[in-house]
Amino acid sequence: MLQQELIPAPPVLRAEYLERGDQLWISGRVDEALRAYEEGLEHSADVQLLHKRIAELLQATRGLEGAFRYYGLERVDDRDLTIGPHEILCGATVRDEADLLPYFLQYHQGLGIDRFLVVDNLSQDGTRELLLKDPRVHLWQTGMRYWPANAGTAWIEVLFRAFAREHWCLVVDPDELFYYPDVETRSLRQLCDELDHAGKVAMPAVLLDMYADRPIREAVYHSGQDPTDVTPFFDREFFHWRGTAGPWKNFEGFAGGVRRRAFGEDSFPFLSKIPLFRYTVDRVIAGGVHSTNAAPEEIASERGAVLHFKFMARFIERLEDELNDRRFDAGDSSESYSTYEQALMSDPELCLYDPDHSIRLRDSRQLVDLGIMSDADAASERVGEHSPLPTIDEYVAHMHELVLGWFDDVDAAVFRAIDEVQRATGVVGDFLEIGAYLGKSAILLGYLLRPQERLVVCDLFTNEGLDPDLDADAAFYGQLSRVAFEENYARFHSRPARVIQRSSTELADEGLGRSFRIAHVDGSHRFDVVRQDIATALELVVDGGIVVVDDYRTIPHALGVAAAVWEAVTAGKLIPVLATAQKLYGCSPDHAETTATMLRRWASEDAPFSGLQQQVADYEMVVFAPPLQSPTLANHAPEPPRGEPEEDANRLRERLALIEGSRTWRFRNRLRRLLHRD
Numbered sequence: 289m290l291q292q293e294l295i296p297a298p299p300v301l302r303a304e305y306l307e308r309g310d311q312l313w314i315s316g317r318v319d320e321a322l323r324a325y326e327e328g329l330e331h332s333a334d335v336q337l338l339h340k341r342i343a344e345l346l347q348a349t350r351g352l353e354g355a356f357r358y359y360g361l362e363r364v365d366d367r368d369l370t371i372g373p374h375e376i377l378c379g380a381t382v383r384d385e386a387d388l389l390p391y392f393l394q395y396h397q398g399l400g401i402d403r404f405l406v407v408d409n410l411s412q413d414g415t416r417e418l419l420l421k422d423p424r425v426h427l428w429q430t431g432m433r434y435w436p437a438n439a440g441t442a443w444i445e446v447l448f449r450a451f452a453r454e455h456w457c458l459v460v461d462p463d464e465l466f467y468y469p470d471v472e473t474r475s476l477r478q479l480c481d482e483l484d485h486a487g488k489v490a491m492p493a494v495l496l497d498m499y500a501d502r503p504i505r506e507a508v509y510h511s512g513q514d515p516t517d518v519t520p521f522f523d524r525e526f527f528h529w530r531g532t533a534g535p536w537k538n539f540e541g542f543a544g545g546v547r548r549r550a551f552g553e554d555s556f557p558f559l560s561k562i563p564l565f566r567y568t569v570d571r572v573i574a575g576g577v578h579s580t581n582a583a584p585e586e587i588a589s590e591r592g593a594v595l596h597f598k599f600m601a602r603f604i605e606r607l608e609d610e611l612n613d614r615r616f617d618a619g620d621s622s623e624s625y626s627t628y629e630q631a632l633m634s635d636p637e638l639c640l641y642d643p644d645h646s647i648r649l650r651d652s653r654q655l656v657d658l659g660i661m662s663d664a665d666a667a668s669e670r671v672g673e674h675s676p677l678p679t680i681d682e683y684v685a686h687m688h689e690l691v692l693g694w695f696d697d698v699d700a701a702v703f704r705a706i707d708e709v710q711r712a713t714g715v716v717g718d719f720l721e722i723g724a725y726l727g728k729s730a731i732l733l734g735y736l737l738r739p740q741e742r743l744v745v746c747d748l749f750t751n752e753g754l755d756p757d758l759d760a761d762a763a764f765y766g767q768l769s770r771v772a773f774e775e776n777y778a779r780f781h782s783r784p785a786r787v788i789q790r791s792s793t794e795l796a797d798e799g800l801g802r803s804f805r806i807a808h809v810d811g812s813h814r815f816d817v818v819r820q821d822i823a824t825a826l827e828l829v830v831d832g833g834i835v836v837v838d839d840y841r842t843i844p845h846a847l848g849v850a851a852a853v854w855e856a857v858t859a860g861k862l863i864p865v866l867a868t869a870q871k872l873y874g875c876s877p878d879h880a881e882t883t884a885t886m887l888r889r890w891a892s893e894d895a896p897f898s899g900l901q902q903q904v905a906d907y908e909m910v911v912f913a914p915p916l917q918s919p920t921l922a923n924h925a926p927e928p929p930r931g932e933p934e935e936d937a938n939r940l941r942e943r944l945a946l947i948e949g950s951r952t953w954r955f956r957n958r959l960r961r962l963l964h965r966d
């Protein structure tokens with residue numbers, strides 16, 4: 289019985305209404321399709337998929353505004369809603385929660401939530417005014433009924449569809465606090481980075497009911513208080529049933545717990561949630577976030593908890609309203625509010641505390657020790673037994689100590705910026721690297737992969753066959769081997785890269801297809817090879833993809849690269865976008881300019897390096913270089929270069945080389961004077 293109540297049959301068995309709606313939609317009968325989905329909502333348990341289809345259909349036919357209108361969602365605040373690509377978002381629906389919200393917002397902001405997307409459902413207690421005061425809250429209101437909207441998640445789906453694509457999102461109610469192993473010292477950002485790194489898209493949690501050691505009606509909560517001060521206890525044996533759960537049977541779920549202990553068999557709540565997930569348009573959000581449609585291997589083995597503060601005095605005060613709501617809309621059958629009512633009527637002093645079962649919350653490690661939460665499983669999460677794999681930030685901070693090779697900090701930052709821009713613009717694709725050496729840049733690329741994407745590297749991994757007269761760098765690669773690359777890569781990623789061990793000139797035979805969002809050309813330095821590599825890269829990148837060419841200005845051995853790069857640029861085949869001392873970043877002229885434009889904007893406005901905007905062969909570029917102190921140079925007598933350290937002179941020479949040929953050439957002579965090179 290439990291199985292039937294809590295774990296509905298797989299969607300495919302209940303797909304009748306969905307299928308009919310889909311057929312109608314395909315044949316262009318949009319209004320009838322919508323009606324079929326709506327009928328499904330009346331008769332089928334497949335509500336999460338039906339709501340998702342409704343949102344999809346409305347977006348496709350009436351635009352996102354159509355979906356907002358359908359669900360009666362009206363924007364209340366007027367704050368700027370430009371969301372940075374790495375922001376972590378929290379979705380919540382509220383009704384009369386003015387008491388709980390101040391701590392709820394403060395706690396989750398403390399974890400690392402950047403913005404809250406909140407739907408207010410007819411609050412009358414000042415909730416709205418309170419939310420409007422918080423600069424991180426964006427607020428919508430709807431007068432529609434909560435339960436038919438799949439316990440509010442249909443509204444969240446519309447908001448996420450509009451604002452949260454590719455973002456990590458937390459969905460929690462105002463009487464819940466998200467908790468996870470080492471929450472005291474580990475930010476939500478770190479957690480999400482680790483999940484990304486492990487190829488996970490969702491993290492489950494146990495819903496842990498908290499209570500006081502006094503009667504429920506005496507557990508009075510005052511606004512702003514930490515609710516664990518009022519209700520610090522939970523049941524050590526936190527479940528009565530565990531098993532594979534969810535319509536997709538993709539994670540281990542729990543049911544029962546203190547409610548079952550205190551209220552008997554009529555109360556058998558499902559205690560699992562998937563509150564944290566990376567939202568994509570194909571992500572299904574079940575009612576109460578009790579499950580989602582990720583593949584089992586994409587669901588983290590690490591398990592958190594959602595501390596649930598239901599059993600406080602406010603619960604009794606609101607019981608009547610809640611009963612009415614549920615009676616009207618037939619809510620969750622596994623949770624009987626009339627059972628709560630009866631129990632409280634027969635014992636108004638009802639107290640959930642029992643010394644045989646109850647335990648006071650101490651910290652997150654305690655919940656791990658009790659098996660309520662769990663650390664990531666080493667085997668499935670790519671985390672070593674004693675030392676977890678470095679995060680991307682750790683890698684970037686220490687890569688020069690960790691891996692031999694040629695990859696600068698500034699380029700690591702640009703690679704990450706490209707990834708962010710592409711995520712923000714919905715560009716999906718693999719990464720190609722020609723010339724991996726020991727993996728220094730490939731490892732960084734590995735961190736940026738999404739689960740469905742792959743890294744392909746092409747390298748000879750030997751200097752045999754290279755001609756020392758033509759390949760001046762051949763001597764460097766004497767000790768290089770494919771195994772050395774693979775071992776290095778495995779120190780940071782458990783999913784190996786696809787390795788093509790042959791010359792990049794033969795890549796066409798691999799049938800790779802146009803599927804790459806970054807193609808990094810960092811192999812040979814010979815003109816004939818590089819011009820072919822650039823052509824191959826341009827062939828393989830998707831719309832919104834970026835081609836990166838290394839060593840485009842390096843002397844003495846890489847002038848062949850320079851010749852090939854500028855040939856491609858001046859022939860209009862490669863549009864230059866950005867350049868660093870080491871690499872030139874460009875895109876195909878056949879593709880939309882969006883990624884390139886956003887990247888230029890990032891480079892000139894947000895990057896932590898000073899960029900020089902200039903026009904090169906009629907293209908707008910940003911070049912990262914130390915800032916040119918033009919007023920100082922113009923208005924003051926230059927510092928006598930006597931005794932100037934050689935590095936400074938080199939730095940200035942580099943700067944000089946950088947601005948050669950650009951429209952800032954007028955600074956050249958000043959620099960020349962400074963360097964006494966005339």
Ligand SMILES: C[S@@+](CC[C@H](N)C(=O)[O-])C[C@H]1O[C@@H](n2cnc3c(N)ncnc32)[C@H](O)[C@@H]1O
Nearest residue numbers: 693694723724725728729747748791792811812
């Ligand atoms: C400068 S290193 C790459 C640096 C590397 N990306 C890093 O982050 O350290 C150049 C690499 O290109 C490889 N290479 C040279 N000629 C090649 C060719 N024709 N095809 C494929 N790889 C080649 C070399 O074996 C070497 O590993």
